Amino acid sequence: MTRASEKARQALIGRRDALLRPQRSGRSNSAGHAEVDRNLATLRELEQTELAELAEIDAALSRIDAGRWGLCAGCGHAIGRQRLLAVPEARLCPACQEQEETVD
Numbered sequence: 001m002t003r004a005s006e007k008a009r010q011a012l013i014g015r016r017d018a019l020l021r022p023q024r025s026g027r028s029n030s031a032g033h034a035e036v037d038r039n040l041a042t043l044r045e046l047e048q049t050e051l052a053e054l055a056e057i058d059a060a061l062s063r064i065d066a067g068r069w070g071l072c073a074g075c076g077h078a079i080g081r082q083r084l085l086a087v088p089e090a091r092l093c094p095a096c097q098e099q100e101e102t103v104d
């Protein structure tokens with residue numbers, strides 16, 4: 001386990017804990033009906049995003065355990081230190097990421 005991957009693991013676990021922690025105490029009960037509906041929609045959308053993020057985080061953690069963290073899933077090359085510092089759960093190098101995003 002390298003120091004970089006150990007640091008990334010800590011960051012990922014911290015993010016995962018923050019995502020899983022029961023939170024979002026309701027702000028006020030005085031919201032009108034329409035606003036409640038909108039809040040529910042926002043919450044659902046948020047949950048989708050968070051579930052996707054959790055999946056990415058878990059995948060990254062298992063890559064760390066397998067010793068494959070930091071390697072691009074597309075081309076197999078190193079993803080790059082800068083990118084990994086910013087996005088520890090990154091699965092693809094910037095070039096492959098760009099390609100994937102332009103596919104559809």
Ligand SMILES: [Zn+2]
Binds near residue numbers: 073092094
């Ligand atoms: Zn790549």
